[in-house]
Amino acid sequence: MTDPATLAHQVWDVVVVGGGNAALCAAIEAAETGARVLILEGAPKAYRGGNSRHTRNFRCMHHGSLGPLVETYDEEEFFDDLLRVTKGETDEALARMCISTSEDCLPWMQAHGVRFQPSLAGTLSLDRTNAFFLGGGKALVNAYYLTAQDLGVTVSYDAQVRHIGIEDNRATHVEVEIGETRYRMQARAVVLASGGFQADIDWLARAWGESARNFLIRGTPYNRGVVMKDMLDQGAQSVGDPTQCHAVAIDGRAPKFDGGIVTRLDCVPFSIVVNRDGCRFYDEGEDVWPKRYAIWGRLVAAQPGQVGYSIIDSRSIDLFMPSVYPPISADTIEELAGKLDLPPDKLKATIAAFNAGCRPGDFHPQKLDGLATDGVEPAKTNWARPISEPPFYGYSLRPGVTFTYLGLKVDNTARAAGPEGLYDNIWSAGEMMAGSILGQGYLAGFGMTIGTVFGRIAGQEAAAHVA
Amino acid sequence: MSLDVSLQTDPGAISQDPMEEARRQVEICNACRYCEGFCSVFPAINRNKVFADGDITQLANLCHNCRGCYYACQYTEPHEFALNLPRALADARADSWERLAWPGGLARIFQRSAAAMAGALVAGFALMFLAIAAIPAGGQGFYAYLGHGAMVAIFLPAFLFPLVSIAMSLRTYWREVGGGAVRLADLRAAALSAGRMKNLDGGQGQGCNFEKEERYTSGRRHVHQAIMWGFLLCFASTGSGTVLHYVFGSPAPYDFWTLPKLLGVPGGLLLVLGCVGMVMLKRKADPALGATGREGGSAAFIWLLGFVGLSGLLLYAARGTALTGPLLAVHLGAVLTFFLLTPYSKMAHGFYRFTALVNDAGAKAGRTG
Ligand SMILES: Cc1cc2nc3c(=O)[nH]c(=O)nc-3n(C[C@H](O)[C@H](O)[C@H](O)COP(=O)(O)OP(=O)(O)OC[C@H]3O[C@@H](n4cnc5c(N)ncnc54)[C@H](O)[C@@H]3O)c2cc1C
Ligand code: SF4
Ligand code: SF4
Numbered sequence: 001m002t003d004p005a006t007l008a009h010q011v012w013d014v015v016v017v018g019g020g021n022a023a024l025c026a027a028i029e030a031a032e033t034g035a036r037v038l039i040l041e042g043a044p045k046a047y048r049g050g051n052s053r054h055t056r057n058f059r060c061m062h063h064g065s066l067g068p069l070v071e072t073y074d075e076e077e078f079f080d081d082l083l084r085v086t087k088g089e090t091d092e093a094l095a096r097m098c099i100s101t102s103e104d105c106l107p108w109m110q111a112h113g114v115r116f117q118p119s120l121a122g123t124l125s126l127d128r129t130n131a132f133f134l135g136g137g138k139a140l141v142n143a144y145y146l147t148a149q150d151l152g153v154t155v156s157y158d159a160q161v162r163h164i165g166i167e168d169n170r171a172t173h174v175e176v177e178i179g180e181t182r183y184r185m186q187a188r189a190v191v192l193a194s195g196g197f198q199a200d201i202d203w204l205a206r207a208w209g210e211s212a213r214n215f216l217i218r219g220t221p222y223n224r225g226v227v228m229k230d231m232l233d234q235g236a237q238s239v240g241d242p243t244q245c246h247a248v249a250i251d252g253r254a255p256k257f258d259g260g261i262v263t264r265l266d267c268v269p270f271s272i273v274v275n276r277d278g279c280r281f282y283d284e285g286e287d288v289w290p291k292r293y294a295i296w297g298r299l300v301a302a303q304p305g306q307v308g309y310s311i312i313d314s315r316s317i318d319l320f321m322p323s324v325y326p327p328i329s330a331d332t333i334e335e336l337a338g339k340l341d342l343p344p345d346k347l348k349a350t351i352a353a354f355n356a357g358c359r360p361g362d363f364h365p366q367k368l369d370g371l372a373t374d375g376v377e378p379a380k381t382n383w384a385r386p387i388s389e390p391p392f393y394g395y396s397l398r399p400g401v402t403f404t405y406l407g408l409k410v411d412n413t414a415r416a417a418g419p420e421g422l423y424d425n426i427w428s429a430g431e432m433m434a435g436s437i438l439g440q441g442y443l444a445g446f447g448m449t450i451g452t453v454f455g456r457i458a459g460q461e462a463a464a465h466v467a
Numbered sequence: 468m469s470l471d472v473s474l475q476t477d478p479g480a481i482s483q484d485p486m487e488e489a490r491r492q493v494e495i496c497n498a499c500r501y502c503e504g505f506c507s508v509f510p511a512i513n514r515n516k517v518f519a520d521g522d523i524t525q526l527a528n529l530c531h532n533c534r535g536c537y538y539a540c541q542y543t544e545p546h547e548f549a550l551n552l553p554r555a556l557a558d559a560r561a562d563s564w565e566r567l568a569w570p571g572g573l574a575r576i577f578q579r580s581a582a583a584m585a586g587a588l589v590a591g592f593a594l595m596f597l598a599i600a601a602i603p604a605g606g607q608g609f610y611a612y613l614g615h616g617a618m619v620a621i622f623l624p625a626f627l628f629p630l631v632s633i634a635m636s637l638r639t640y641w642r643e644v645g646g647g648a649v650r651l652a653d654l655r656a657a658a659l660s661a662g663r664m665k666n667l668d669g670g671q672g673q674g675c676n677f678e679k680e681e682r683y684t685s686g687r688r689h690v691h692q693a694i695m696w697g698f699l700l701c702f703a704s705t706g707s708g709t710v711l712h713y714v715f716g717s718p719a720p721y722d723f724w725t726l727p728k729l730l731g732v733p734g735g736l737l738l739v740l741g742c743v744g745m746v747m748l749k750r751k752a753d754p755a756l757g758a759t760g761r762e763g764g765s766a767a768f769i770w771l772l773g774f775v776g777l778s779g780l781l782l783y784a785a786r787g788t789a790l791t792g793p794l795l796a797v798h799l800g801a802v803l804t805f806f807l808l809t810p811y812s813k814m815a816h817g818f819y820r821f822t823a824l825v826n827d828a829g830a831k832a833g834r835t836g
Binding site for chain 1: 470472473475476477478494495497498499500501502503504505510513516517535536538539540541542543544545546547548670671673681682
């Protein structure tokens with residue numbers, strides 16, 4: 001790509017920090033007004049696109065069918081869904097603005113190269129609310145990079161931003177490490193879109209506690225919060241709980257980073273889940289899995305060693321999507337305990353007690369069947385069927401972190417705020433400011449909506465500022 | 468029903484065996500499904516939870532190597548899952564053709580080696596020169612060089628043998644993939660899909676990612692269409708000549724305003740243009756996304772096919788001149804080689820592909836596995 005020294009010799013209209021969905025939307029909007037735009041992406045080209053590479057859809061308000069979306073999903077319903085998952089931890093004005101703008105985003109995305117497909121097999125329930133990307137998020141990111149390239153945007157990969165130079169409430173330059181060398185990129189406006197800090201395990205451990213060292217990170221290893229920390233150190237205003245992260249229960253054998261979507265496990269409702277001492281700790285059948293998988297991240301995180309084991313028998317193996325890792329299988333519970341490194345006697349006792357608590361009744365895997373245990377603590381309130389038919393199967397579970405909640409505070413023009421109020425020329429978009437809207441919980445597909453809406457606004461505003 | 472999880476692979480266990488490696492990658496795709504809308508491979512994957520060898524063979528022969536799923540994949544190298552589905556399926560596919568061909572050893576040679584293909588061509592030329600020199604002729608037009616009886620004696624077996632060989636292979640294929648009874652509707656669906664090369668359009672008409680990396684283009688679809696329709700026109704031209712000869716007692720040579728020429732000349736032109744286009748596209752495409760070690764054989768096959776078309780056109784252009792004799796030998800030599808190598812060269816892919824589409828149509832309708 002272009003020689004960094006040459007890049008450092010010019011004054012850029014807009015420097016965009018990060019190379020995921022939010023960054024690209026900002027860069028495209030700014031470049032379309034004729035601004036000279038530089039993208040500094042910390043990852044190498046093969047890993048460009050941050051967590052956006054791993055996504056599959058975005059949530060979109062619409063009246064009547066729109067692209068792949070059917071029927072209507074209006075602002076009230078969307079906002080109610082958000083209120084429910086965040087338990088009110090949201091900035092209503094910002095959230096409503098984001099929701100109502102999402103409808104314009106879909107045609108804009110299509111016009112800039114993104115293709116959609118009908119909702120994926122097994123996700124039919126989302127075909128009204130979430131528009132799926134053909135080929136997933138990596139294809140979306142590729143389309144945006146091509147569009148940006150055609151618009152004359154310059155992209156520098158392996159460009160780790162270390163510091164934003166700020167004087168009198170104005171960004172003056174961006175310090176970036178490319179190769180072993182530090183460069184100063186001079187900028188008239190800056191858009192910050194470099195994601196959360198979840199890939200910095202030390203930070204995660206300081207925020208959450210030492211146990212976070214055992215968490216797996218579902219997305220990119222490049223979102224280490226370097227720019228966020230630099231901004232906070234300079235007094236930028238923040239939102240979101242600095243100690244919290246969104247974590248789901250994923251296959252314990254997943255890679256430390258970047259395992260993405262395939263590491264999910266759908267067996268929990270049909271299983272019993274024990275900790276490494278062989279004890280059950282929560283109602284596995286509380287609700288259907290899509291409504292419960294997010295709480296299991298925290299549940300497992302609270303267990304010793306931050307690990308859980310989901311155990312089923314042969315009658316349940318075909319009831320859910322097989323995980324990408326084959327199950328550990330055995331003909332007896334003792335043997336399974338041996339393979340999973342669990343105390344065999346305790347596991348046998350737990351399963352025997354559970355089985356004894358199961359009652360006769362009709363088992364319906366597709367709906368809440370009310371088949372609950374009796375006299376077992378904790379109870380299993382649906383799909384409680386004895387674990388009795390060999391072979392037996394086990395999967396290990398670990399918390400998989402999706403993102404962190406801490407972010408920069410922005411106004412409804414995506415402008416970030418410093419100690420003296422709004423900065424003159426710094427905007428932020430995407431995961432980096434999402435805490436304003438998603439203060440807690442998560443609404444599937446909303447991360448990409450926030451990135452697209454605020455990325456586009458940030459790009460337009462930054463370009464207008466330098467015009 | 469219990470699932471045979473012993474068929475499942477560890478996603479990190481990269482294998483050198485084409486079948487195992489394709490299975491590993493297909494399982495990862497089945498847990499991901501992001502590429503569902505690109506082609507018929509992914510819906511076929513999603514219909515299963517575990518994959519026996521026959522399932523992999525079927526998926527491999529459904530794949531058109533459009534590469535959309537490679538550029539869209541978040542798990543390509545350097546990721547430890549090292550996804551490269553276009554290559555994994557291409558390897559399993561090439562392997563299946565070599566395994567199913569009869570005799571298989573020939574396919575192994577001609578799929579891989581351009582030199583073997585060139586050698587076969589030279590042998591084809593030599594044979595035709597020899598035949599023309601040795602067999603007394605005595606007819607009109609081309610038959611003045613090689614008599615009609617001699618031509619039939621050489622080409623009828625050279626045409627029938629490959630057909631028999633391929634039919635045997637397809638039968639084994641059908642058994643391996645667990646195909647059921649074939650319905651007319653399945654054949655029609657397959658013919659429609661193949662005729663439009665539906666699966667090369669990227670799912671939405673945007674084309675494939677063959678030669679321009681992440682950018683979609685229709686280049687490959689267009690040159691492939693030219694080759695296929697050019698070839699079919701040439702074939703129809705020969706067929707119409709046969710009918711004219713035997714049914715209407717009107718032997719070659721034919722004027723321009725006759726079916727054999729009206730079909731053959733545009734067919735030859737399309738074939739040549741298509742082959743030139745394909746060679747150029749292949750030069751730009753990344754070889755790491757195609758089958759391992761088959762580049763030579765596959766390129767040589769395109770040259771051969773283009774040469775069949777070109778020599779046919781030259782022969783027509785040079786009619787009545789002294790060049791007719793040598794050009795006839797060269798053209799017929801190329802045609803002979805092409806026919807005989809059909810079961811063992813890239814040409815076989817058309818037959819397997821069509822069979823895979825028929826099976827897929829049946830499976831979609833829920834009739835077979
Ligand atoms: C497995 C998985 C699946 C998901 N699925 C969905 C989904 O289907 N729908 C949805 O809406 N959301 C989904 N999410 C959440 C979604 O990924 C995020 O909300 C969204 O991608 C955020 O976009 P972004 O542009 O803000 O950040 P990112 O896409 O993460 O981009 C951040 C960028 O900043 C770069 N960067 C980081 N630090 C630096 C630095 N110091 N200097 C320079 N560059 C830097 C990174 O390399 C990266 O390019 C998913 C997340 C995960 C992990
Ligand atoms: S090729 Fe990659 S992105 Fe596409 S379905 Fe397979 S794993 Fe998913
Ligand atoms: S290369 Fe193309 S045809 Fe083959 S599986 Fe991938 S998307 Fe489908």
